[in-house]
Amino acid sequence: MPPADSSTTAATEARAAHAVVLDRITVRYGDARRGRRGRAPVTAVSDVSLTLDRGEFVVLVGPSGCGKTTLLRIVAGFERPAEGTATTHGEAPTPGRGTGVVFQQPRLFPWRTVGGNLAFALARHGVPRDARAARTAELLSQVGLSGMEHRRTWELSGGQQQRVAIARALAGEPELLLLDEPFAALDALTREHLQEEVRTLASRTGTTVLFVTHSAEEAILLGSRVLVMAAGPGRIVEEIAVPLPREPTTDVAALRGTAEFARLRGELAASLRNTATS
Numbered sequence: 001m002p003p004a005d006s007s008t009t010a011a012t013e014a015r016a017a018h019a020v021v022l023d024r025i026t027v028r029y030g031d032a033r034r035g036r037r038g039r040a041p042v043t044a045v046s047d048v049s050l051t052l053d054r055g056e057f058v059v060l061v062g063p064s065g066c067g068k069t070t071l072l073r074i075v076a077g078f079e080r081p082a083e084g085t086a087t088t089h090g091e092a093p094t095p096g097r098g099t100g101v102v103f104q105q106p107r108l109f110p111w112r113t114v115g116g117n118l119a120f121a122l123a124r125h126g127v128p129r130d131a132r133a134a135r136t137a138e139l140l141s142q143v144g145l146s147g148m149e150h151r152r153t154w155e156l157s158g159g160q161q162q163r164v165a166i167a168r169a170l171a172g173e174p175e176l177l178l179l180d181e182p183f184a185a186l187d188a189l190t191r192e193h194l195q196e197e198v199r200t201l202a203s204r205t206g207t208t209v210l211f212v213t214h215s216a217e218e219a220i221l222l223g224s225r226v227l228v229m230a231a232g233p234g235r236i237v238e239e240i241a242v243p244l245p246r247e248p249t250t251d252v253a254a255l256r257g258t259a260e261f262a263r264l265r266g267e268l269a270a271s272l273r274n275t276a277t278s
């Protein structure tokens, strides 16, 4: 076997040290030639590079169509880039392996109970049958739904259903959690509660999170770092560090009332306005 190229080895090791590395990613939808229906391909994102350290909570924010979901799908392994490379924990992203995903809609199986939905996910992750009930109870407790195993999913409120979807994403004990506008369809109060819970959960478990939203308020509350994207084609145009406290014991609700929070939210809102008009 030829000796490994030391520069390649160093690059591989550097990628493995990070939770996510996107290196000069370009994604196109549609045929590279003009399609049969005469439509030109769409360049959804162009030349995007992004690194997430382990345990970071990074938020992607930007106008509709700027490629937020596309980047998340690349990191999840649902999509392959036309150019550039993507790795999660040093490997090509593979759906399900070490990564949990939560979408805007909970997408639960309506014919299964809450516990049945979680047991199905646990089985998929290889958890033995006799360990599933205890693990289900643990997951439900993590998302504030203790004792709800036997409820039907359609008996739950939208917020409760989304909590089950989060519990399901945690079933495989993922090192990386990807959330695509998970609270967009919820009422304001439920949304605030879930924001606070997800933030606390992430700081308690040390899970790396990539979170997509349209909301400046949500981005600043949740992210340790916020990346602002622009469209045409999708790209990252600004990065805002959020130096707010992130201990598991932090009173997240109280953070919303601080001057520092208001300042950061104002800075991000201004950046989003500039992005929309540039």
Ligand SMILES: Nc1ncnc2c1ncn2[C@@H]1O[C@H](COP(=O)(O)OP(=O)(O)OP(=O)(O)O)[C@@H](O)[C@H]1O
Pocket (backbone or CB within 6 Å): 029, 030, 042, 043, 044, 045, 062, 063, 064, 065, 066, 067, 068, 069, 070, 071, 234
């Ligand atoms: N399957 C697809 N086929 C063709 N074009 C697509 C496809 N998915 C996304 N696009 C296009 O790629 C671009 C980026 O879309 P994407 O959904 O990633 O944006 P987004 O920032 O998540 O938008 P939103 O905030 O509205 O959800 C858009 O121009 C969109 O129309």
